[in-house]
Amino acid sequence: MLSTTSTAPTGVRLTSYRSFCSSTHSRASKSRHAYNVRPPRQDASALLVRYESPEAHPNETFEQIGVPRHISIALRKAFPSVTHPTQTQRELIPAILKGNDVFLKDHTGTGKSFGMLLALLSQRRKAPRDNHGFPITSLVVVPHRDLAYQLLDWMERIHAHLPEKDLAFLVQVLVRNSAISLGDQISRLRQLPPHILIGTPNALVDVLQEDSSALKLPTLSTVVVDEIDYLVESPPLHEDKYKALKIHRRIQKHPGPTRQILDQIYERPKETGPKHGWQPPIEESKQIMTYGMNRPQLVMSSATFRAHSAFLETAAAWLVGRRDRVVRVTGSPDITSETMKHEAAQTLGGKSVRHYVLIVSPEGDIANIEGAEEPCALAEAPNLEVNPRSDIDIDGSTASHSPPDSGLIMSESLEIEPINEFEDMPLPFNHNLLEAIAEAFALDVPRVALLVLPSSAPLKRVVNELRRFGVDARGLDVAGSETGGAYLMDGSAAGAAENPTLLVCTFASTRGLDLPTLSHVFILGAPEDISVESYADLYLHAAGRVGRFGRSGKVINVVEARYWDRKERKWKDQPERIRRVFKRIGIKATKYSHFD
Ligand SMILES: Nc1ncnc2c1ncn2[C@@H]1O[C@H](COP(=O)(O)OP(=O)(O)OP(=O)(O)O)[C@@H](O)[C@H]1O
DSSP: OOSSOEEOTTSOEEEETHHHHHHTTOSSOOOTTOOOOOOOOSSGGGGOEEEOOOOOOTTOOTGGGTOOHHHHHHHHHHOTTOOSOOHHHHHHHHHHHTTOEEEEOOOTTSSHHHHHHHHHHHSOOOOOBGGGBSOOOEEEEOSSHHHHHHHHHHHHHHHTTSSOOOHHHHEEEEOTTOSSOHHHHHHHHHHSOOSEEEEOHHHHHHHHHHOTTTTOGGGOOEEEEETHHHHSOOOOTTOOHHHHHHHHHHHHHSOOHHHHHHHHHTTOOOOOOOTTOOOOOOOHHHHHHHHOSOOOEEEEEOTTOOOOHHHHHHHHHHSTTOGGGEEEEOSSOOOOSHHHHHHHHHTTTSTEEEEEEEEEOTTOOEEEOTTOBOHHHHHTSTTOOOOTTSSOOTTSTTOSSOOOTTSSOOHHHHTOOOOGGGTTSOOSSOTHHHHHHHHHHHHHOSSEEEEEEOTTSOHHHHHHHHHHTTOEEEEOOTTTSTTGGGGGSOOTTOOOOSSOEEEEEESGGGTTOOOTTEEEEEEESOOOSSOHHHHHHHHHHHHTTSSGGGOEEEEEEEEEOOEEETTTTEEEOHHHHHHHHHHHHTOOBBOOTTOO
């Protein structure tokens, strides 16, 4: 029970914000509603409190949670399968519409981004201001251009059923490398400021540097940062104090683009802290006097959002003066006990996802990781249904398309051209890994799969090599290519493709992506230069591309066998690293039936 309870004007309970930060990694088993309230203190965490959202009713409609009627009608027409809000959306949409600041954390594929967009779409547009034209109501910061275009695609589909004529008046995307020059993007923003602007951090910084008034920051009502833990860098959670301090100093000296944007929007005072680098807490009342309270609401979201103290030091300055507006939304219960951890693992990226680990020897032999469980044992578990949207069976044994006899389809037969210009780029991993992926792909994938590479891997070279093995591999580009947009479509009507596609990307560009036709995620290698905790987060995001909204899927890790690295003079043990990640997340490897 709460030790102290205060009542906010709206009649909901306020609890200490500190509990949110610790709940994600505290060993103590706490109930979701049993947080201690601390007396207000002059440190960052004391500036932040949260509301308990009222109990939601599972059958509530979008209209009942605040989405205007004409938008919910358009939503039903554009997305017939989206009939009721998810638990996350039930909490999130009213919170945004009430003007609260929001910390949002829930599993991948629970409708966080979709819910945020719906809420922004439901907000009223302010009237034009004198000579300044319409204000931009909401700014959405996303980590990469594919996600920006995916959100645009969702908006476009809803817009098709709305009375507003001009899509650009409703929503625009601001990304680098688009076909439009920076100057043209700025003049478009000036002539036709959108209700919702979706941008990548670098593109937004480009505009701010070129013409800081084009984004109309002072009149923004809402700022959303999707994938906050990726976009706003802070020292790793389990780093030792000295290293964490060093990292923190470096970040303060060279803030990344998202921090720069948020600091500018919220007029964060310059870092004037003492020599050791931490910024001293500034009295809230002084900050309110200097910077005012009337700043846009801030919504921050990620499936792996862990707001620890260093992050909160920063966030507190963005949220100053609004201690009674911060809402914490989790949708699903917190993962605070072993049972809940297990449940979360079951629902990782959906209820019917299986995880496989294939180990490739220097000679190219492929074997399952030791201890992998037989698929039939897992099939007895509840919730492992056959994917209703494609015709693959979850254990791969009854895939309805016939795999080629040899396992590999040769490039001549499919006329897939390798792109020879990338031949000279070195591969920082054993070439046999790609052959193993090509083989598993040919045996198992009905339509579309994703291959996730470590960030150091040469993407174009990998695409090239896979094409040599006969795989229709392409760099992931949902907006840039002619066919890219098709991957955003619902694949329920389509069966197996004659020539399945493998979309290749890196860990960073998988975040937030929703490709309904996707059935398999291949992950190449096990990153060695990051902690197991960070690797587990990467894994959750990559694996979470399948199994969304009850669909089934497979995550196939392909790693090198343990070997002695002569250059670095140490053993590299990728199977052991992946074992540790599985243990941390609470998942078990399934045996991939095509190999020993
Ligand atoms: N209420 C709903 N009912 C049915 N489907 C929904 C609903 N809301 C969203 N979806 C669908 O669920 C999919 C995932 O949504 P979304 O990308 O918003 O999830 P997310 O929680 O943001 O995932 P991630 O953490 O990976 O970014 C989308 O295809 C979307 O159309």
